[in-house]
Amino acid sequence: MKKGMAVLLCALLVATLAGCGRPLTGTEPPKTIKIGISVYDQYDTFVSLLNERFDQFKREKEQQTGVTITVLREGAGGSQVTQNNQVEAFIRDGCDIICVNLVDRTDAAMVIEKAEAANIPVVFFNRELVEEDLERWNKLYYVGAYALESGKIQGEIVADRCRQNMAEVDINGDGILQYVMLEGEAGHQDAVVRTEYSVSTLIAEGYAVERLEDEIANWSRAQAETKMAQWLATHGGAIEVVFANNDDMALGAIDALKKANVERWPLVVGIDGTPVGMQAVREGTMTGTALNDANGQAQALMELAFSLAMGQPLPAEFTLQEGKYIRFPYKTVTAETLNLYEDFYK
Numbered sequence: 001m002k003k004g005m006a007v008l009l010c011a012l013l014v015a016t017l018a019g020c021g022r023p024l025t026g027t028e029p030p031k032t033i034k035i036g037i038s039v040y041d042q043y044d045t046f047v048s049l050l051n052e053r054f055d056q057f058k059r060e061k062e063q064q065t066g067v068t069i070t071v072l073r074e075g076a077g078g079s080q081v082t083q084n085n086q087v088e089a090f091i092r093d094g095c096d097i098i099c100v101n102l103v104d105r106t107d108a109a110m111v112i113e114k115a116e117a118a119n120i121p122v123v124f125f126n127r128e129l130v131e132e133d134l135e136r137w138n139k140l141y142y143v144g145a146y147a148l149e150s151g152k153i154q155g156e157i158v159a160d161r162c163r164q165n166m167a168e169v170d171i172n173g174d175g176i177l178q179y180v181m182l183e184g185e186a187g188h189q190d191a192v193v194r195t196e197y198s199v200s201t202l203i204a205e206g207y208a209v210e211r212l213e214d215e216i217a218n219w220s221r222a223q224a225e226t227k228m229a230q231w232l233a234t235h236g237g238a239i240e241v242v243f244a245n246n247d248d249m250a251l252g253a254i255d256a257l258k259k260a261n262v263e264r265w266p267l268v269v270g271i272d273g274t275p276v277g278m279q280a281v282r283e284g285t286m287t288g289t290a291l292n293d294a295n296g297q298a299q300a301l302m303e304l305a306f307s308l309a310m311g312q313p314l315p316a317e318f319t320l321q322e323g324k325y326i327r328f329p330y331k332t333v334t335a336e337t338l339n340l341y342e343d344f345y346k
Contacts (some may be wrong), residue, residue: 033068036098036099037099038099041078046272050298053295057303058071065306074089080107083102087110097120098121098123100123102129124142128189129142140324143297143301144325145329148193157267158267159207169241175208177207179211179241180243181198182228183216184218184219212235217244221255224253225256226256227253228255241269247270247277247280254286269289270289272291273331273341278291290332300318
């Protein structure tokens, strides 16, 4: 009787472990894994760059390991309900890992609950969820950057130009920097933090500022162009600095400046360091940008997803901070530093 009960308990333990998505000790690791990826908007320039780089690292990983990696990728079109449904579909399709670029960073509950019920780890990326949500389960992770660094870099870029030639920046000569702000998204952590730290850093550097306009442009180049055209019509040449929460909105402001044939351009600073943004820095239309490491984040996302699916430790070059986070520092890109990053996305 005792022997029979022991055998039954062992069988139950084996069955439980086998259902966890991790290979058992002493067994062969899987030869194929499936990763589901949902992004808030497949047309976002930086997200598209992340997807492109992720696929590159996926191919390299397959060549290195001989493991076939199937990727199911969906765009949520800005709808959290749609994204929740996509996560459900990934679970039904037997994904080993789910990677989520949240639509609404404050509304991750449904994604977490569905994944936890199915015992499938989730790696959130680029759009950071609320910290309390990330602590709800021990199989939730985040790959991204420190948003406040990017805002600080913007402020430092403007302050550095002021130190070089204040008369060139201060168009009206009043000793005050008149600025406009193009914000990414209402309530989005990156937008809030970038907006705050770009200005506060400039003030901390000893410069007086005056806000002329501050509006949401939803990370969109087209919306930013419309806003900037309206501001130029209202304020004319009084705008001395344009802060944009990402490169696309900075480029939208530049489009409006070109069409308005502005004689003395304001400083225009972006964030992300996308190829098109860096080209604008190269051309001199954008003063500078804070490069968001798409290469590093895409590789970390691939390595973390692969390690979780295979039940293996992360490669030594990646460290999980607090057991949850992988973050990458921003880099300052201006005309003076551009040569350091010329080949960054090649």
